[in-house]
Amino acid sequence: xxxxxxxTPVLTVDLDTxxxxxxxxxxxxxxxxxxxxxxxxxxxxxxxxxxxLDRGAIGVTVAKVGxxxxxxxxxxxDIFVAYPIFGAEKLRRLAHLACDHNxxxxxxxxxxxxxxxxxxxxQEATIGVLVxxxxxxxxxxxxxxxxxxxxxxxxxxxxGLKFRGLMTFFGNVWGNAEERHAETRTAADKVGAALExxxxxxxxxxxxxxxxxxxxxxxxxxxxxxxIRPGTYAYCDLNTYYQGVCGLEDCAARVxxxxxxxxxxxxxxxxxxxxxxxxDLLSSGPKSGYGYIVEAPDVPIIKLNEEHGYLDITKSAxxxxxxxxxxxxxxHVCVCVNMHDTVVTLRQGNVVGSWRVAARGRVC
Amino acid sequence: xxxxxxxTPVLTVDLDTxxxxxxxxxxxxxxxxxxxxxxxxxxxxxxxxxxxLDRGAIGVTVAKVGxxxxxxxxxxxDIFVAYPIFGAEKLRRLAHLACDHNxxxxxxxxxxxxxxxxxxxxQEATIGVLVxxxxxxxxxxxxxxxxxxxxxxxxxxxxGLKFRGLMTFFGNVWGNAEERHAETRTAADKVGAALExxxxxxxxxxxxxxxxxxxxxxxxxxxxxxxIRPGTYAYCDLNTYYQGVCGLEDCAARVxxxxxxxxxxxxxxxxxxxxxxxxDLLSSGPKSGYGYIVEAPDVPIIKLNEEHGYLDITKSAxxxxxxxxxxxxxxHVCVCVNMHDTVVTLRQGNVVGSWRVAARGRVC
Numbered sequence: 132x133x134x135x136x137x138x139t140p141v142l143t144v145d146l147d148t149x150x151x152x153x154x155x156x157x158x159x160x161x162x163x164x165x166x167x168x169x170x171x172x173x174x175x176x177x178x179x180x181x182x183x184l185d186r187g188a189i190g191v192t193v194a195k196v197g198x199x200x201x202x203x204x205x206x207x208x209d210i211f212v213a214y215p216i217f218g219a220e221k222l223r224r225l226a227h228l229a230c231d232h233n234x235x236x237x238x239x240x241x242x243x244x245x246x247x248x249x250x251x252x253x254q255e256a257t258i259g260v261l262v263x264x265x266x267x268x269x270x271x272x273x274x275x276x277x278x279x280x281x282x283x284x285x286x287x288x289x290x291g292l293k294f295r296g297l298m299t300f301f302g303n304v305w306g307n308a309e310e311r312h313a314e315t316r317t318a319a320d321k322v323g324a325a326l327e328x329x330x331x332x333x334x335x336x337x338x339x340x341x342x343x344x345x346x347x348x349x350x351x352x353x354x355x356x357x358x359i360r361p362g363t364y365a366y367c368d369l370n371t372y373y374q375g376v377c378g379l380e381d382c383a384a385r386v387x388x389x390x391x392x393x394x395x396x397x398x399x400x401x402x403x404x405x406x407x408x409x410x411d412l413l414s415s416g417p418k419s420g421y422g423y424i425v426e427a428p429d430v431p432i433i434k435l436n437e438e439h440g441y442l443d444i445t446k447s448a449x450x451x452x453x454x455x456x457x458x459x460x461x462x463h464v465c466v467c468v469n470m471h472d473t474v475v476t477l478r479q480g481n482v483v484g485s486w487r488v489a490a491r492g493r494v495c
Numbered sequence: 496x497x498x499x500x501x502x503t504p505v506l507t508v509d510l511d512t513x514x515x516x517x518x519x520x521x522x523x524x525x526x527x528x529x530x531x532x533x534x535x536x537x538x539x540x541x542x543x544x545x546x547x548l549d550r551g552a553i554g555v556t557v558a559k560v561g562x563x564x565x566x567x568x569x570x571x572x573d574i575f576v577a578y579p580i581f582g583a584e585k586l587r588r589l590a591h592l593a594c595d596h597n598x599x600x601x602x603x604x605x606x607x608x609x610x611x612x613x614x615x616x617x618q619e620a621t622i623g624v625l626v627x628x629x630x631x632x633x634x635x636x637x638x639x640x641x642x643x644x645x646x647x648x649x650x651x652x653x654x655g656l657k658f659r660g661l662m663t664f665f666g667n668v669w670g671n672a673e674e675r676h677a678e679t680r681t682a683a684d685k686v687g688a689a690l691e692x693x694x695x696x697x698x699x700x701x702x703x704x705x706x707x708x709x710x711x712x713x714x715x716x717x718x719x720x721x722x723i724r725p726g727t728y729a730y731c732d733l734n735t736y737y738q739g740v741c742g743l744e745d746c747a748a749r750v751x752x753x754x755x756x757x758x759x760x761x762x763x764x765x766x767x768x769x770x771x772x773x774x775d776l777l778s779s780g781p782k783s784g785y786g787y788i789v790e791a792p793d794v795p796i797i798k799l800n801e802e803h804g805y806l807d808i809t810k811s812a813x814x815x816x817x818x819x820x821x822x823x824x825x826x827h828v829c830v831c832v833n834m835h836d837t838v839v840t841l842r843q844g845n846v847v848g849s850w851r852v853a854a855r856g857r858v859c
Contacts, residue, residue, distance in 0.1 A: 138584040138859050172801060194802045214802060215755045217766070217818050220502040239758040242817040263758075270803055271756040271764055302800075391579045392635040394603040394627075400635055402581070406833055407858050411774045436666075437536060437829060438558045438578060438858070439634055453606040454581050465801060469770055469834075472856055492836055494771050494802070495502050 132482045134475070135456045139389040140403035142471045144486075146478050148383035149179065149365060156347065156364045157186040163351035168192050168211055168340065170362030173465045175490035176474070177205035179365055190233070192360045196221045197493030203228050205489070211235040211340070213298060213360060215243045215263070215271065221495060222250035226291075229256035237298040237340075239263040239273050244286050251291025259295040260286050261340060266321040267303035267314060275299075275325035280332045296338030296357075297325055304346035306415065308375055315349040326355045345374045368464035369423050373416025379423070379460065384468065386422070386459045388440065390451050399451035401432075401440040403459065409466035410435055422459040427451075432459070496846045498839070499820045503753040504767035506835045508850075510842050512747035513543065513729060520711065520728045521550040527715035532556050532575055532704065534726030537829045539854035540838070541569035543729055554597070556724045560585045561857030567592050569853070575599040575704070577662060577724060579607045579627070579635065585859060586614035590655075593620035601662040601704075603627040603637050608650050615655025623659040624650050625704060630685040631667035631678060639663075639689035644696045660702030660721075661689055668710030670779065672739055679713040690719045709738045732828035733787050737780025743787070746824045748832065750786070752804065754819045763815035765796075765804040767823065773830035774799055786823040791815075796823070 134143050160167040169183045170192040180191045180202060190209030193199050199210045215238040216225055228234055229251060236258055238244055244260065251258045262279050265272030273279050279297065286294045299322065304314040322339065329336045341350055342359025344367075350356065363370075366384040367377040388403035408421055421432040421440065427449050434441040440459075444451055461467040468474065469491055476484045498507050524531040533547045534556040544555045544566060554573030557563050563574045579602040580589055592598055593615060600622055602608055608624065615622045626643050629636030637643050643661065650658045663686065668678040686703065693700045705714055706723025708731075714720060727734075730748040731741040752767040772785055785796040785804065791813050798805040804823075808815055825831040832838065833855055840848045 138582050140858050214766075215817075217753050217755050218502050239756050240817045243755070246818070263756075265759055269759050269762065270800070270805065271758060273758045389581050391581050391607070392603050394635060394637045395629055395633050398633065402578075403858070405773070405775065405830055406856070409769070409774060410776075410830065411769065436634070437833070441634065453579075453604045454610070466769055466774065469801070470856065470858075492770070492834065494504050494767070494834075 134387055134477050134480055134482060137387055137475060137482065139387050139456065140407045141387050141475055142467065143385050143387055143475045143477050144366065145383045146476050146483065148381060150182070152364055152367060152381055152383060153182055153186050156361060159347060159351070160359065161187070165351050165356065166358035168358050168360050169365065170213070170360045171198065171202065171490065173362040173365050173468065175468055175488045176486045177202060177207070177489055178486050180207060183365070189358065193490070195493050195495060196225045197495050198490040199228055199234070200224065201490040201493060203232050209233045213237050215239060217243055217246060219250070222246055226250040226254040226256045226258065229258045230254055233259070235259040235261060235295065237261040237263045239271050239282070241282060241285050244282065244289060244292065248289035248292050257291055257293055259293050261296050261298035261338060262286070262294070263298045264321065264325045266299040266301060266318040266341070268300050270300065270302065272299060275321045276328045279325055280328045280334060283334060296336045296340070298340040301341050301343045301346035301350050304343065304349055306374065311345060311349050315346065315353070318350060319353045322353050322355050344371055345376050363464060366464045369413060369460050369462045370415045373413070382460045384461065384464045384474070385425070386461060386467070388457050388459060390453055390455045390457065393451050393453055397443065397445040399442040399444050401442060401457060402438065403440050404438045405435040406437045407470055408435060408461050409463065409470055411463040411466050413462045422461050425458040425460065427457070498751055498841050498844055498846060501751055501839060501846070503751050503820065504771045505751050505839055506831065507749050507751055507839045507841050508730065509747045510840050510847065512745060514546070516728055516731060516745055516747060517546055517550050520725060523711060523715070524723065525551070529715050529720065530722035532722050532724050533729065534577070534724045535562065535566065535854065537726040537729050537832065539832055539852045540850045541566060541571070541853055542850050544571060547729070553722065557854070559857050559859060560589045561859050562854040563592055563598070564588065565854040565857060567596050573597045577601050579603060581607055581610060586610055590614040590618040590620045590622065593622045594618055597623070599623040599625060599659065601625040601627045603635050603646070605646060605649050608646065608653060608656065612653035612656050621655055621657055623657050625660050625662035625702060626650070626658070627662045628685065628689045630663040630665060630682040630705070632664050634664065634666065636663060639685045640692045643689055644692045644698060647698060660700045660704070662704040665705050665707045665710035665714050668707065668713055670738065675709060675713050679710065679717070682714060683717045686717050686719050708735055709740050727828060730828045733777060733824050733826045734779045737777070743824065748825065748828045748838070749789070750823045750825060750831070752821050752823060754815050754817055754821065757815050757817055761807065761809040763806040763808050765806060765821060766802065767804050768802045769799040770801045771834055772799060772825050773827065773834055775827040775830050777826045786825050789822040789824065791821070
């Protein structure tokens with residue numbers, strides 16, 4: 132079946148493109164001598180995680196315990212929960228996983244470490260801990276320096292925990308190439324400051340985990356970083372395209388949608404809205420519009436309601452007709468995938484199968 | 496169990512508030528002599544739809560066939576699919592439902608009507624049709640006037656279809672009270688123009704379906720409108736609050752979340768991001784921020800990532816600590832509900848049960 136015959140709206144993923152994207156990142160990391168622990172936030176799908184392991188990834192990264200459970204249930208042994216988990220019920224589940232899986236957790240407070248220790252020791256589990264420091268994103272993470280050493284020292288004394296190193300998110304390494312170059316220097320200084328404090332305290336740091344898709348080609352050269360956790364590279368999207376990280380042909384995930392109304396002059400309305408794309412704005416490039424219409428690149432999607440996408444066709448010579456099928460590259464593929472229970476897999480435009488987005492919606 | 500003991504992030508709904516909201520709209524419509532066919536897009540939950548029918552609603556409204564299937568499966572007989580459905584597979588399913596349910600569909604093109612007719616007659620079903628006209632939203636809908644009569648005339652001749660009237664969305668009746676007053680006059684003119692064309696053609700119009708939550712108190716007075724389809728009123732949200740349609744105490748749906756990091760100066764980070772709230776911006780009032788923190792109304796949520804909410808605490812005297820629980824009223828409750836498989840029901844802060852959001856994610 133050709134993808135144009137699918138019931139719409141539907142999210143499709145081209146397998147040839149996914150494989151090429153996974154190969155490229157594996158090659159880059161191999162060349163740079165850095166380990167790859169891909170973040171599954173983009174695909175949320177064990178099938179893709181398996182393809183990443185098959186290409187040399189050392190494990191997978193998730194954000195939430197529910198996601199870790201999905202990947203553990205699918206046979207993954209090494210899971211990094213790159214998130215400071217807090218709350219007794221979630222920590223109990225996490226400690227349970229750690230009884231027979233290699234679980235790593237990142238955190239930035241003694242309070243979170245104490246709760247994690249309590250949960251781990253109650254089940255006689257051992258959980259590896261990375262101390263998170265802030266390399267410029269200003270989200271989570273301690274100031275790189277003595278504060279990290281102090282927390283690591285506390286963790287080393289806590290039952291059920293094993294301090295294994297440092298984690299940071301290179302979320303600031305973003306934008307055009309020049310901006311990413313400048314922010315890479317900032318990030319490198321922060322990594323250096325963190326490692327210097329541990330050297331001064333004569334405390335070994337086994338892992339330094341960094342990364343993100345737009346930063347990968349830049350930050351792999353930062354001294355001391357042992358691994359990266361990019362996610363988006365698996366599918367790519369309009370944000371990564373406008374950052375110059377990929378071409379449009381590398382955007383593997385596309386929403387197939389149908390024009391359902393052309394009654395209002397200057398408008399064509401498609402059956403995909405914020406429940407299909409998410410309402411994430413474009414954060415790179417023109418920073419406007421809700422996706423790239425492959426069949427009509429000059430036509431912007433100017434607005435979304437839950438089930439409606441508004442195409443501004445006033446400046447287009449193309450005619451739009453009710454019932455015609457269009458293909459849209461989403462702004463931000465991670466949140467788009469999270470809207471879908473299933474993605475349909477394609478090769479050369481033909482349907483070859485489907486994947487359940489098994490870790491979709493696991494916020495707890 | 497108190498709601499503060501729940502594993503976070505979680506979406507809760509206060510039942511006393513929901514009941515009061517449903518009672519209020521039923522009373523308003525009763526007073527105005529207008530029928531109520533609530534849109535289920537807000538709750539996506541048969542349990543709430545049942546509460547609406549129990550208070551006199553004449554049926555429910557959905558946007559997609561998959562949603563109609565969920566409500567039909569839960570025992571609902573009268574379902575209005577307020578959306579121009581296009582595509583053979585979906586239309587086959589819709590016609591199947593119409594074999595033993597009262598199904599209404601709105602559309603604005605002969606192309607959509609022809610496809611619907613083909614599907615209905617293939618299963619010897621009859622589907623009621625409302626012709627959609629545009630009353631100012633500029634989304635779907637014909638220009639009110641002869642074009643509507645012409646399409647209705649075509650529908651009357653099509654097998655399996657029964658023309659039953661007109662539908663419009665008062666999405667333009669929005670904003671502050673003054674703006675809503677002005678837009679109500681626009682909408683009233685459009686309704687008048689549509690009905691005048693049918694009168695001139697001596698063609699009876701049984702149903703004129705309008706509505707939305709912010710417009711309800713205004714447009715119920717428009718001559719000729721027989722029913723409205725508000726949705727948001729069931730739960731209310733920060734948008735309806737800033738439009739003066741409800742008080743904060745009427746916002747029944749709240750996200751319970753935990754502070755997971757305070758390491759970065761001036762920031763507190765909560766475990767709820769765009770995967771919990773959606774990334775919909777506030778479209779009324781200050782038009783900034785991603786939700787209202789009940790315990791700290793002066794602290795804005797300035798940014799969301801998928802799993803992180805960024806609180807700007809620089810101007811707050813309040814201290815935030817890792818592990819503390821906060822309660823957030825979302826900007827736009829419909830899209831927030833769509834992020835959750837389950838909502839937890841409360842009375843007076845205590846958990847009394849949970850609902851599966853059975854129609855969540857049904858985009859097809």
